[in-house]
Amino acid sequence: MGESTDKRYRLTRRQVVAGGAAAGSGLFGGCLGSMQQFLGLSSLNQVSLRVIAPPADWDRRANQIAGKLVERLKKVGIDARFPLVPPKQFRKQVLYDRDFDLYVGTMPIGHDPDYLRPLLTSTYTDALGWQNPFGFADISLDESLAEQHRQTGEERTNTIRRVIDTVAGEQPFVPIATDQAIAAISTDTFEGWERAPLRDPIWLLELEPASDSATDETLRLTAKDGSITQQLNPLVPWINEFDLVTSLLYDPLARYYDGAVRPWLVEEDWSIAPDADEVTVSLRPDLYWHDGEPITAEDIAFTYDFLDDTALGNADARYPAPRFQGQAQAVDTVTVVDDRTARFRVDASAATAPGLLTAPLLPKHVWRSRTGVSNARRGITQAIGHDNTGAVGSGPMTLESRSEGESVRFSRFEEHPLNRDDGSILADRFGQVAFSELVLSVSPSDLTMLASLQEGADVTVPFLDNKVVSGIANRDNLSLATSASRTLYHVGFNARRRPLRNPSFRRAVAHLVNKAGIVESIFDGYAEPRTTPVRSDSWIPQDLKWNNDDPEVPFVGVEDELFIENAREHFSNAGYHYTDEDILVY
């Protein structure tokens, strides 16, 4: 505990020094500015920021959080603009081009804090997707993130607390809250809707038929997001916590459920060497791809080679699959021992090694030809740009048909270990998938999704806005399922850009965010405020735990009323100054 507090004091000191330096350059800049102004060359500029957010149609809550932030940025003298962008444009600007100042959006918190390694390591800043989109760079954090990956037990806990402490101090992004997953259900054919967290890959696998006879029923799901009707590629670099492609169509070797990463396609008796540099796994017997080809250890070796370089050495550079680079990078080699057995040489610890097995397994015979590089400069390869609309996976459901922009139909894959009751621990735990078909149909809004529940749809995706909850409660043929989620609403900063490079400036912005107010008024309480981007409380240092407010960057105000003078002081202290008209300049 003492250690982490120390670290933070050190950080604060460093910030003071940085702030002083920035203030000094500000003064000098001011002097230079007025001289340039005198000579008619240039003048000081108002700090100008664009905050991008989804339209209210898409995500009312992120939109509202952003709107509030924009108004407050204006109040503290910043020229804040508020362009709204649809998801596709958000991905282009934030996840590909890194062309943004601030955004308000969502990303899933990993089950294990090891997910912070690709998210915040400085060497990942030039990569795609959720690999350091913030352009955040801190060498000592890089070292801690690498260390925790090789540690276990208390040692690892301490390192992670140090990481979290630095992240809270530096605020590369402002964690706000994780929302409650909410779904509406109109069927009584199935039960068990709340057995797993609603956005987890195993949510639908936990369902059971309400009566013994009903195992050949179709489950009709209605969704606002139609991207699954357009592409089914498990390697696309954006991550949604609820992702049918990596949960039903593609299988990993191991999957997180019941509180730990557990064997999925591999047999229960995997072996992890004592110093965890070697992991040996065996595939369950008689596994098949959806096209009937057998799954072999060759596919395992191929998958990890391919994730590490989707050009497979055919290009002049390495092109890792962005979504799983964190896993692929920590796997040195995969050796095929026999048809079903593979040996991983890994750079990990007993705590983090199982997590390396959670990437989706890819069929070699389908993906080995997809090695083209479509945009070398931006690092886009065929592997991540491919629509993969004829997806061949090994998951418990197989793709039946698809109608772009409208619907997708899956059917139960009877060869899957879950569906053939082979007496394994896995099959005993889950049993056969409860529905023989799954149809997802696209509907433009929450309200039209609820309307289609009256027209034959069984359940909505677990992304309903909390605003519709009271309407559902009033309808007696609809019921509600809710659970905690790992979907983190946050403000992202582009630290590649001035003035967001300055941690004190980012902290000053974080002080404008009233997390308690957001949870209460925007989420109606259907959310949990967050001070740090980790799932479990056990990783969070005592002094960073939620305490009616964020202890690190508390809201400057009372109730939802901003104390403008105090808020401005934070910006002044960050090294920027105010003109006589209360405009923040640099």
Place this chain on the structure above:
Amino acid sequence: MVLDDPSTSLLVALVIRVLIATVLLLGISTLLIVGPTQLRSVFRRGIGRQVRRTLPYFVFLGIVLGSMATLRSVGSDLSWRVGFELGSVLYDVEGGTIVLAVQSIPNAKLFFAVVYVLGYVYLLSFPFLAYFLSTDLRPFRTLSLAYAFNYVVGVILYIAFVAYGPRNYYNLGAAEVLYNTWPKSQLLTSMVNTNTNVFPSLHSSVSTTIAIMAVKTRDRYPLWTPIAVVLAASVCLSTMYLAIHWATDVVAGIALAFLSVWFAERYDEQYVAAMERSRDWTLATAGRIRNWIVDHLVE
């Protein structure tokens, strides 16, 4: 389209309802506004002749609207690539002032929702029927050209400017009305348009165009003029009341309407000449093809 898809069946039911309502309204209006006397006289002279005279204009309008609809469907992606992001500017300049003032009209939710969907469909279809059923076809021509002008300029501006309407800026407090009052209507609107096509308001421009024409033809259809003007004003207001458009979009739409009528009247002669040339050319070509077939069959 998947027929057992729940949202498709909802959509089909909705479209059928809107169509039935429109046809009923059109029937009643024809009797009351065009009147039995004029209907009799048009039918006496032969409806076929009227169809022959107007057909080229319908074909022209069909081609223009069809190609614009195609362009609009790919326009959204193009717009994000090349267009100017106007939404944040409108948010800054206009904010909620005008839209919130319009929304303060009491007890008007249902009225404006019905006006926006049903009133608009009726408003834009009736004048075609009325001007078609008239011996003087000049208003018909003006309207069809003004219409085409509205759509072409509108779609170009949609590509040049990308913006979301006020309802998508939740913090403005401009409540979402249409879809909350009538959720299923979103199935229809999301089919017809994307929510970034905001500047200018084509609802406003087309309605205003019709109102201008109604004033110009008040001698022929005196009853239609007040109906069209009041309905057009309501449609313009409804776009703001429903927080779909900014006041700027509506003003731009009204300006586009005046421009389109001016354009259509200014180039009426050229329009007639062009339509007759294309009709003659089409007939001549059809004739040649017929002759060629006949010749070859005879051999």
